Amino acid sequence: MKLYAHPFSSYCQKVLIALYENATPFEYRSLQDPSANAELASLWPLRRFPALVDQERTILESSTIIEYLQIHYPGTVHLIPDxxxxxxxxxxxxxxxxxxxxxxxxxxxxxxxxxxxxxxxxxxxxxxxxxxxxxxxxxxxxxxxxxxxxxxxxxxxxxxxxxxxxxxxxxxxxxxxxxxxxxxxxxxxxxxxxxxxxxxxxxxxxxxxxxxxx
CATH class of the missing domain: 1.20.1050.10 (Glutathione S-transferase Yfyf (Class Pi); Chain A, domain 2)
Structure with a gap:
């Protein structure tokens, strides 16, 4: 699982907090790296971030990413209750x-x-x-x-x-x-x-x- 993000971005921090809260493993594709920027552009023409890539699936928008994580990578902290x-x-x-x-x-x-x-x-x-x-x-x-x-x-x-x-x-x-x-x-x-x-x-x-x- 790859997260395309910049550490200073507020919406990226929102997703990073969710990942860190449950110690969910992921590859951090920092947008300080030109190659990560090029990959993001190929995935999402608006190049807005964060973007999560899990196998062949690209998930956009911070709230949606966190909901996806809860469904597919649940941890001990249930961030969205029933x-x-x-x-x-x-x-x-x-x-x-x-x-x-x-x-x-x-x-x-x-x-x-x-x-x-x-x-x-x-x-x-x-x-x-x-x-x-x-x-x-x-x-x-x-x-x-x-x-x-x-x-x-x-x-x-x-x-x-x-x-x-x-x-x-x-x-x-x-x-x-x-x-x-x-x-x-x-x-x-x-x-x-x-x-x-x-x-x-x-x-x-x-x-x-x-x-x-x-």
């Missing part, structure tokens, strides 16, 4: 991807555009989305160790990179103590700490400048 609990986990996964990761990327990537093509209005909107989702998450995390309750799940795989980078782009206010404590628990979790450490050499690539923390 029944209604699984519905909540999938819902939270989409919330972290769509309402934390997406606005974070809008803010972080805007400086890479030519000055004439930057979108200050869109960045302002993205900051507003983060303000509102931070407030919602701080409330929803009350009494919970992890995003969906007491068990570490797919939702936490999504939360870790999204909150990690979102706090760099638009800092979580001090008043949201539950959300800030949850982010700290995520970063201390072994599979997440490993993914963060592997990405550490690439922090200079963060367009806004990586803060001297985490």
């Amino acid at each position: 029944g209604d609990a699984g519905v909540e986990v999938r819902m939270l996964d989409r919330i972290f991807d769509n309402y934390v990761m997406t606005p974070m990327q809008k803010i972080a990537l805007d400086p890479l555009r030519p000055a004439s093509d930057r979108d200050p209005y869109g960045v302002k909107e993205a900051r507003g989305v983060l303000d509102r989702i931070y407030a919602w998450l701080d409330t929803s995390l009350a009494g919970r160790a992890w995003a969906a309750g007491e068990a570490f799940t797919l939702a936490d795989c999504a939360a870790a990179p999204s909150l990690f980078y979102a706090d760099w782009a638009h800092e979580i206010p001090l008043g949201y103590a539950k959300l800030r404590a949850y982010r700290a628990r995520l970063l201390a979790h072994p599979s997440i700490a490993r993914a963060v450490d592997e990405a550490r050499p690439y922090r200079g690539n963060f367009p806004l400048g990586a803060p001297d923390r985490d």
Whole structure:
């Protein structure tokens, strides 16, 4: 099984966390390697990553990859529970991807555009989305160790990179103590700490400048 990924990519970290959580063996095809980039281009014309290749099958999109791993390479940690609990986990996964990761990327990537093509209005909107989702998450995390309750799940795989980078782009206010404590628990979790450490050499690539923390 091969994973085409870059260690600094938030969506790649999401899948790496799931793989590390269950100690699932795989070949890491780092996109720092030109040959891995060429292979990815032949598999997927959009060249978006991560991409998982298992024998003759190519699986795209981080949430789908993690679901595939659970079906075909189950480990001791059941990242997507059955029944209604699984519905909540999938819902939270989409919330972290769509309402934390997406606005974070809008803010972080805007400086890479030519000055004439930057979108200050869109960045302002993205900051507003983060303000509102931070407030919602701080409330929803009350009494919970992890995003969906007491068990570490797919939702936490999504939360870790999204909150990690979102706090760099638009800092979580001090008043949201539950959300800030949850982010700290995520970063201390072994599979997440490993993914963060592997990405550490690439922090200079963060367009806004990586803060001297985490």
